[in-house]
Amino acid sequence: MSISVQNISKTFKDVTAVNNISFDVKEGELFGLIGPDGAGKTTLFRILTTLLFADEGTATVANFDVIENYKSIRNNVGYMPGKFSLYQDLTVEENLEFFATIFGTTIDENYDLIKDIYVQIEPFKKRRAGKLSGGMKQKLALCCALIHKPKALFLDEPTTGVDPVSRKEFWEMLKRLQKKGITMLVSTPYMDEAALCDRIALIQDGKILEIDTPQEIVKHFPKKIYDISADNMYNLLLILKEYTHCYSVYPFGEFMHYADKRNDFNTEELALFLKGKGLNNIKIQPTETTIEDTFMELAK
Amino acid sequence: MTTKNMKRFKGFIKKEFYHIFRDKRSLFILFGMPIAQIMLFGFAITNEINNVDIAVLDHSKDVTTQEIINKIASSKYFSIKQLIKNEAEIEAVFKKGKVKAVLIFEKDFSKNLTKENNATIQIITDATDPNTANTISNYTNSILQKYQQEINKNIKTPYQIIPKTRMVYNPELKSVFMFVPGVMTIILMLVSAMMTSISITREKELGTMEILLVSPLKPFQVIVGKVIPYVFLSIINAIIIVLLSIFIFNMPVQGSLLLLGVESILFIITALSLGILISTISATQQTAMMISLMGLMLPTILLSGFIFPIASMPLPLQIISNIIPAKWFVIILKGIMLKGVGLSFIWKETMILVVMSLFFISLSIKKYKIRLE
Amino acid sequence: MENKNVIQVKNLTKKFNDFTAVNSISFEVKTGEIFGFLGANGAGKTTAMKMLIGISTPTSGSAQVAGFDVFTNPEDIKKNIGYMSQKFALYDDLTVKENITFFGGIYGLSRKEIEEKRNLLIEELGLQEIVNELVGSLPLGWKQKISFSVALLHNPKIVFLDEPTGGVDPITRRQFWEMIYKTANNGTTVFVTTHYMDEAEYCDRVSIMVDGKIEALNTPKKLKEQFKVESMNDVFLKLARC
Numbered sequence: 001m002s003i004s005v006q007n008i009s010k011t012f013k014d015v016t017a018v019n020n021i022s023f024d025v026k027e028g029e030l031f032g033l034i035g036p037d038g039a040g041k042t043t044l045f046r047i048l049t050t051l052l053f054a055d056e057g058t059a060t061v062a063n064f065d066v067i068e069n070y071k072s073i074r075n076n077v078g079y080m081p082g083k084f085s086l087y088q089d090l091t092v093e094e095n096l097e098f099f100a101t102i103f104g105t106t107i108d109e110n111y112d113l114i115k116d117i118y119v120q121i122e123p124f125k126k127r128r129a130g131k132l133s134g135g136m137k138q139k140l141a142l143c144c145a146l147i148h149k150p151k152a153l154f155l156d157e158p159t160t161g162v163d164p165v166s167r168k169e170f171w172e173m174l175k176r177l178q179k180k181g182i183t184m185l186v187s188t189p190y191m192d193e194a195a196l197c198d199r200i201a202l203i204q205d206g207k208i209l210e211i212d213t214p215q216e217i218v219k220h221f222p223k224k225i226y227d228i229s230a231d232n233m234y235n236l237l238l239i240l241k242e243y244t245h246c247y248s249v250y251p252f253g254e255f256m257h258y259a260d261k262r263n264d265f266n267t268e269e270l271a272l273f274l275k276g277k278g279l280n281n282i283k284i285q286p287t288e289t290t291i292e293d294t295f296m297e298l299a300k
Numbered sequence: 301m302t303t304k305n306m307k308r309f310k311g312f313i314k315k316e317f318y319h320i321f322r323d324k325r326s327l328f329i330l331f332g333m334p335i336a337q338i339m340l341f342g343f344a345i346t347n348e349i350n351n352v353d354i355a356v357l358d359h360s361k362d363v364t365t366q367e368i369i370n371k372i373a374s375s376k377y378f379s380i381k382q383l384i385k386n387e388a389e390i391e392a393v394f395k396k397g398k399v400k401a402v403l404i405f406e407k408d409f410s411k412n413l414t415k416e417n418n419a420t421i422q423i424i425t426d427a428t429d430p431n432t433a434n435t436i437s438n439y440t441n442s443i444l445q446k447y448q449q450e451i452n453k454n455i456k457t458p459y460q461i462i463p464k465t466r467m468v469y470n471p472e473l474k475s476v477f478m479f480v481p482g483v484m485t486i487i488l489m490l491v492s493a494m495m496t497s498i499s500i501t502r503e504k505e506l507g508t509m510e511i512l513l514v515s516p517l518k519p520f521q522v523i524v525g526k527v528i529p530y531v532f533l534s535i536i537n538a539i540i541i542v543l544l545s546i547f548i549f550n551m552p553v554q555g556s557l558l559l560l561g562v563e564s565i566l567f568i569i570t571a572l573s574l575g576i577l578i579s580t581i582s583a584t585q586q587t588a589m590m591i592s593l594m595g596l597m598l599p600t601i602l603l604s605g606f607i608f609p610i611a612s613m614p615l616p617l618q619i620i621s622n623i624i625p626a627k628w629f630v631i632i633l634k635g636i637m638l639k640g641v642g643l644s645f646i647w648k649e650t651m652i653l654v655v656m657s658l659f660f661i662s663l664s665i666k667k668y669k670i671r672l673e
Numbered sequence: 674m675e676n677k678n679v680i681q682v683k684n685l686t687k688k689f690n691d692f693t694a695v696n697s698i699s700f701e702v703k704t705g706e707i708f709g710f711l712g713a714n715g716a717g718k719t720t721a722m723k724m725l726i727g728i729s730t731p732t733s734g735s736a737q738v739a740g741f742d743v744f745t746n747p748e749d750i751k752k753n754i755g756y757m758s759q760k761f762a763l764y765d766d767l768t769v770k771e772n773i774t775f776f777g778g779i780y781g782l783s784r785k786e787i788e789e790k791r792n793l794l795i796e797e798l799g800l801q802e803i804v805n806e807l808v809g810s811l812p813l814g815w816k817q818k819i820s821f822s823v824a825l826l827h828n829p830k831i832v833f834l835d836e837p838t839g840g841v842d843p844i845t846r847r848q849f850w851e852m853i854y855k856t857a858n859n860g861t862t863v864f865v866t867t868h869y870m871d872e873a874e875y876c877d878r879v880s881i882m883v884d885g886k887i888e889a890l891n892t893p894k895k896l897k898e899q900f901k902v903e904s905m906n907d908v909f910l911k912l913a914r915c
Binding site for chain 3: 035036037038039133134135160161162163164165166168189190191192204233234237250251252253254292295296299300
């Protein structure tokens with residue numbers, strides 16, 4: 001069940017939402033579309049789930065064309081749209097049952113597939129979906145998308161607005177589903193989640209910046225990155241920004257991620273410089289390049 | 301349909317009923333409204349008039365005119381406020397707002413009636429309130445007609461008082477009967493068109509429509525599944541309204557109940573197809589509600605001839621009223637309920653509704669998107 | 674006269690029927706501090722925040738915000754704070770300029786003040802090109818930056834930011850935090866919620882709510898030491914999971 005996207009473009013009025021995008025998702029792969037809101041992720045999902053026509057280009061899902069064979073695609077994929085699309089006034093159980101019925105199956109028939117996830121929300125099965133917390137809604141939505149045993153899953157920002165704990169659990173679930181042979185295309189604005197995908201496409205303003213494995217993609221950052229911290233982080237940022245040899249500097253958690261233009265960069269020299277600017281407790285140490293660094297570099 | 305398809309379909313309808321029965325607001329609209337409306341129209345906003353002040357201009361002042369004036373004065377509907385002497389005074393009494401109507405007897409009224417067998421009485425009503433004006437003229441006509449019947453009892457060539465009354469179908473002057481068809485039309489329109497359009501757009505707003513589209517459910521099934529619960533509920537509503545009218549207002553249904561049922565279902569289908577059409581062009585529940593209210597409910601109330609007589613409307617509105625399905629249904633209902641006519645008398649109106657339904661259904665099918673754009 | 678604690682909360686509780694959304698929380702926020710207010714979905718963050726900005730009356734407990742009591746003077750609180758929520762920020766169908774003028778107006782700024790502030794804002798954010806465009810047509814990042822500035826128009830003592838950076842691209846997210854740093858540097862207290870744990874590290878102090886209670890409150894550094902973990906993300910996972 002592979003997905004193939006060839007030169008897809010889509011324009012709404014004067015906004016180009018998707019601009020000549022091409023990529024392939026292999027069978028059984030967990031593929032991530034990583035980018036901020038407005039990057040074109042949702043439009044791309046809708047084109048692939050046969051909900052929108054592309055202006056240009058072709059796309060196939062499991063070798064079915066998204067336009068000509070849309071019915072075959074609709075029978076074989078699971079789709080979880082951006083907002084958790086559940087019936088708020090139906091209970092957990094009724095929602096699941098409804099989606100099972102319209103896909104011509106029953107909960108029992110495919111219970112194996114959702115069991116891991118469903119047991120977590122089963123204690124609340126008589127509760128209306130509208131009364132569930134964000135994390136539980138997300139799990140229910142996933143169960144509903146899985147109940148007909150789709151060969152491919154399209155998950156559009158499944159973790160947006162969900163707390164870190166639920167996000168982590170959610171990705172663990174996706175990993176387990178992948179082992180059951182389901183091809184997955186997931187979009188997310190959280191860069192830290194990218195590391196959990198087999199391959200990722202960084203996307204911004206309707207264009208793909210880079211496609212690679214999470215391990216390889218960081219190599220697209222041309223410089224060595226250093227963690228720098230000091231007693232006054234805001235001043236540190238302002239000073240580094242003005243520093244002549246600064247290639248890039250961004251706040252990253254408790255450190256600044258700093259890259260220097262020079263190849264023979266010397267940390268001692270920078271430490272002295274910062275000290276001269278009145279900063280104390282200066283720490284400078286090399287660090288790993290993250291996907292977020294790479295994204296910012298490519299999006300510049 | 302295959303059994304699998306049938307099962308899907310049943311599941312869908314079940315879900316729709318869950319939505320309806322769990323939403324207190326829609327339950328209220330569904331079952332509270334018909335009862336409230338029929339009671340409201342039946343008891344409060346009736347067209348009945350009591351002791352309306354009128355003026356009389358009697359050009360002949362003979363026995364007959366005196367008798368008629370006495371008849372009118374003794375009825376509980378009118379009280380004669382003023383006797384005026386010439387036409388010039390008419391405008392003055394209207395302007396002062398003293399009277400709602402003026403009756404003018406022509407010269408030699410009695411002589412004309414006995415010699416020529418007809419005499420003219422002119423009824424001028426204050427049309428700033430067209431509703432009351434209409435009622436006044438109807439009531440007056442009905443009194444005149446009664447009087448005429450009395451004097452004609454022993455006469456071979458009957459005397460005729462002109463104008464003839466048009467109040468032949470509601471001789472008891474009970475206006476609630478006139479309202480039942482109107483209320484029924486409004487309720488069916490509300491339940492069928494507005495509720496359906498809201499329930500379809502709700503799915504769009506929630507995002508569930510996306511999932512339904514990306515499922516093996518056919519768009520046709522989604523629509524029909526949405527519509528069926530409302531067909532069912534609308535029929536129940538129509539039955540409630542008819543029962544209320546019969547048992548609370550003692551309104552006799554003159555015509556065939558079967559025909560009434562079939563015509564009601566036809567109108568429900570017209571309204572539903574309008575509801576579906578609205579849902580295809582609106583993206584949010586709010587828009588659907590606005591379009592339903594402004595585009596359907598207002599014309600239904602104002603232009604169907606149920607409150608304001610179409611005949612007294614300006615010509616452009618009279619023409620527009622022809623495209624309001626409710627107008628035709630009101631005519632059909634009045635025909636069956638009040639006049640007791642059969643299909644042969646209302647086939648034209650029925651055909652118009654059939655054509656309208658077919659038109660709206662084909663338009664919505666054409667407009668319904670199997671995709672999001 | 675200036676109180677060192679611009680927010681003072683003691684045993685603040687909010688109950689909805691039999692459900693306790695906020696369960697006797699107590700904390701202080703110092704003037705000029707960046708205070709991170711974290712918690713899982715449904716932990717009670719939003720409810721607590723609504724009480725602090727004067728739009729929801731607590732069931733019990735006490736809280737002073739910008740020197741005013743949430744029970745008796747919620748209207749005064751509203752005059753002295755700025756608020757920016759993720760859901761509603763600016764009017765999409767007004768231009769940038771019109772939005773600034775409108776919000777300046779509702780906070781009682783004079784026409785001249787609005788004019789000055791607007792020009793300053795246009796300068797600082799580099800809005801020259803888009804000042805006459807409808808807000809609805811701007812990218813999310815721009816909207817968030819502008820609405821943050823709008824929340825600061827009337828020089829509030831505290832600004833409350835409810836998930837200001839959700840879904841924003843990484844570069845804009847950092848520019849946003851630079852604005853937060855700058856604001857705090859100018860003496861305005863910043864009270865912020867976020868789902869990005871790296872952003873928690875940017876805060877001076879962080880509180881973490883679990884099931885209506887504040888389970889941890891300290892500087893990011895101390896919290897990491899306390900829980901013996903490497904990052905705020907791990908602190909959060911450790912607290913919220915058990």
